Amino acid sequence: MARILALDLGAESGRGVVGTLSDNQKLSLEEVHRFPTGGIKLGAHLHWNLPGFLVELQTAIKKATDGGTISSLGIDTWGVDFGLLGPSGELVALPVHYRDPRTVGGEARLYAKVPKAEIFAKVGIQSMALNTLFQVAALTEQSPKLVDASAKLLFMPDLLHYLLTGTAQIEYTIASTSQMLDAKSRKWATETLAPLNLPMHLLGPVVPDGSAYGTELTTGIPVLAPGGHDTACAVAAVPAELGESWAYLSSGTWSLMGLEIPSPILTADAEAANVTNEGGVLGTIRLLKNIGGLWLVQECRRAYARLGNERSYDQLTRLASDAAPLAALIDPDHPSLYAPDDMPKAIRELCAATGQTPPEGVGATIRCCLDSLGLKYRITLQMLERLTGRKITTLHIVGGGSQNRLLNQIAADATGCTVIAGPVEATAIGNLLLQARAQGLITDLAELRSIVRASFPVETYHPDPTMTARFIEAAERSAG
Structure with missing residues (x-):
């Protein structure tokens, strides 16, 4: 019986989960600690509370x-966020949150120096203003003294591993989110990015997932990199059988929809579709699209709470299920929805701007969010099929969002796929089993996924042909 600890931090909360892997290769979970994450505003910028995270991790x-x-x-x-260390290993400044506005306008300025297509052909990563590439460019322009005081850049899981062990190194899956790593060589794309005059010297060697970080300073526990990126862990825990007819959807604050492929797709068509080739575990590539996700619902819930109307996610979903389907549809990734002060208002304004009747009331607004995600899932899945030549019949939904039964059914209806929902704790499960693999307790990804299937229940959703036809019509209208 092996007891392993996964420390899993998301944009809304973090937790410590102990996994016990039995001799008959079944995994059981015990959540020992949970804590909020979220950003803190300090001066003009939104930061992560790194000292607070460290205290919570030590508690876990x-x-x-x-x-x-x-x-x-x-x-x-x-992914994408990072901290800076000085020459003596000291923290130079708190990491900045990816939703901080410091990168606004940075894409256009950067691509004027090196064309977007040229960068994509090398790194294969979806262009988003929050990417490390644009954060580093903004840091260089706006805070050159911080750069001068720094000797090393560490991504968030690497930074936290460093604070626990004193070992500073960069793990592959998290490095791949940066838009700065060569997708084929898995080394920094220094030559391609040279015209940008970025401080590439801050980026150290990249080590593979499963690498050791030494031992935790106070307990002597061995520290292993599972796959530093939470999505890499979540996709590892998708309970899929062998074959190419399945896609995954890691559902949470972000919806990350994609396929597992053996090598990156760096074509002009892939660049035009703005897909991403992130590093997966054990030699795989995750061809995926970042979609706005349940961020829309989370921000609506916060807005309602500020007005004194506190509701649980279950209550919001019940209200949405009673609302008319497909009454209003928005693009979950529209810039106006990235960080609005009032999400319901932003949704109403976007509907009005696109010639639709804005949703009235809580249920209609949440239904608009969920239906819009379903439509985006359909459009994204069709694009992934075109790029790879695969025909997808099964969609695995994992993560916290897989608890939303209404959204799961909408996903089945919208895509026409059979949806298999679960496990909910996919990120922690992947983290735990990847550590087990690094310990030599599991041989490969196929065995890892067989343990997931044997250990955790799933729910199956079948598409309603009538609703699928309505989503097909909606997709055709959006394309026209």
């Missing part, structure tokens, strides 16, 4: 070890 480690021996621990987080 203490609670885990109180229950028995831990054979290893590892951290995963969201």
Whole structure:
């Protein structure tokens, strides 16, 4: 029996989960600690509360070890964000949140120096203003003294691993989110990015997922990189059988929809579709699209709470299920929805601007969010099929969003695919089992996924042909 600790940080919350892998290769989970994450505004910028994270991680480690021996621990987080270390290993400044506006306008300025197509052909990553590439460019332009004081850049999971162990290194899956890593060589795209005059010297060597970070300083527990990127962990835990007829959707604050492929697709068609070739675990590539996700619902919930109308996610979903389907549709990735002060108002204004009747009331607004995600799933899946020549019949939905049964059914209706929902804790499960693989307890990805199938229940959703026809019509209207 191996007891392993996954430290899993998301944009809304973090948790410590102990996984026990039995001799008959079944995994059980125990959440020992949960804490909020979220950004904090300091001066003009939105930061991550790194000291607070460290305290919470140490609390999780203490609670885990109180229950028995831990054979290893590892951290995963969201992508792109980073911290800077000085020459003596000191933290130079708190990491900046990816939703901070410092990168606004940066894409156009950067692509005027090196064309977008040229960068994509090398790194294969979807162009988004929040990417590390644009954050580093903004840092260089706006805070040159911070750059001068820095000796090393570490992405969030690497930074947290460093604070726990004193070992500073960059893990592959998290590095791949940066839009700065050569998708084929898995080394920094220094030559391609040279005209940008970025501080590439801050980027150290990249180590593979599963690498060791030494031991945790206070307990001596071995620290292993599972796959530093949370989506890499979540996709590893997709309970799929062998074959190419399935897609995944990691559903949470972001919806990350994609296919697992053996090598990156760096064609002009892929660049035009603005897809991303992120590094997966154990040699795979995750061809995917970032979609706005349940961020829309989360921000609506916060807006309603500010007005004194606090509702749970289950309550919001029940109200949405009673609302008329497909009454109004928006693009979940429209710039006006990226970080509005009032999400319901932003949705109403976007509907009005596109010639639609804005949703009235809570249920109609949440239904608009969920239907719009379903439509985006359909459009995205068709694009992925075109790029790869695959025909997708099964969509695996994992992560916290897989608990939303209404959205799962909408996804089935919109795509025409059979939806298999679960496991909910895919990110933590992937983290744990990838550590087990690094310990030599699991041989490969196929065995890892067989353990997931044997250990955790799933729910199946079949498409309603009538609703699928309506989504096909909606997709045709949006394309026209």
